[in-house]
Amino acid sequence: MTLDDAISSLRRGEFVLLYDSGKRENEVDMVVAAQFVTPEHISRMRQNAGGLICMAIEDSFAKSLNLKYMHSILSQSIDIDSDSKKMIMGTAPYGDHPTFSITINHRKTYTGITDKDRAMTIKEMAQLYGSDDAKNQFTTSFVTPGHVPLLLASNGLLAKRQGHTEMSVYLAQLANLTPVTAICEMMDGQTYSAFTPEKAQKFAKENAIPFIDGKELLDYAKVH
Numbered sequence: 001m002t003l004d005d006a007i008s009s010l011r012r013g014e015f016v017l018l019y020d021s022g023k024r025e026n027e028v029d030m031v032v033a034a035q036f037v038t039p040e041h042i043s044r045m046r047q048n049a050g051g052l053i054c055m056a057i058e059d060s061f062a063k064s065l066n067l068k069y070m071h072s073i074l075s076q077s078i079d080i081d082s083d084s085k086k087m088i089m090g091t092a093p094y095g096d097h098p099t100f101s102i103t104i105n106h107r108k109t110y111t112g113i114t115d116k117d118r119a120m121t122i123k124e125m126a127q128l129y130g131s132d133d134a135k136n137q138f139t140t141s142f143v144t145p146g147h148v149p150l151l152l153a154s155n156g157l158l159a160k161r162q163g164h165t166e167m168s169v170y171l172a173q174l175a176n177l178t179p180v181t182a183i184c185e186m187m188d189g190q191t192y193s194a195f196t197p198e199k200a201q202k203f204a205k206e207n208a209i210p211f212i213d214g215k216e217l218l219d220y221a222k223v224h
Contacts, residue, residue: 006210006212010031010032010177011033014032014209015044016030016032016171016211017211018171018214021214021215024095025094025163028194029184031171031181033172033182034182035123037119037122042115045182048203052184054148054150054182055126055151056153056164056180056182056183057129057153058173059155059156061129062153067102068101069100070102073101099152099161099165102149103145103146103147104121104142104150105143105147106121106125107143112147112148121148124142125138154166157170157173158218158221159221164183165183168183170217186200
């Protein structure tokens with residue numbers, strides 16, 4: 001399947017499988033546009049992927065909400081002693097800084113972890129994009145800590161960092177959708193490690209889900 005197939009799938013509110021590269025995490029994520037997320041999407045990610053279900057959000061949106069990277073928040077905290085601050089991750093083993101920010105629940109959720117609760121948090125968060133009152137709506141409609149980790153895409157996207165966070169947001173932009181995605185790593189219950197690209201491609205073919213190699217996306221971005 002082609003990049004056009006992936007874009008069409010996202011526009012229909014369906015999944016795309018996205019592989020970063022063997023030089024990075026070497027993982028495949030299930031990706032869906034956050035604006036379309038339903039409890040069924042969360043259930044499928046939980047059962048068919050099994051990794052951490054997160055939201056990736058575009059840089060200017062994150063800045064409008066005054067969101068910061070978690071490693072920055074922790075490093076600037078006066079409540080954490082200097083020895084404990086040595087635990088804060090600078091760069092991951094694959095060479096990038098982590099994109100985690102805070103974790104959230106929508107205020108109308110109960111525990112925040114059910115498929116219904118996480119779908120509500122993700123979809124309501126996506127709906128804040130472009131709002132003139134986004135910061136106020138964010139602080140009054142959501143609580144932290146919660147069960148949906150926020151991932152902040154780098155300013156410049158793939159020119160700056162080539163992770164699932166940036167790639168999924170870039171895909172949403174190509175589809176002319178809200179640049180907010182729900183992503184989840186695909187885990188292998190037989191090997192207890194990540195799904196190989198080969199297994200993910202087989203799963204994609206069996207389930208008619210477009211599979212995109214990050215290299216293809218990077219090549220496209222360089223041209224366009």
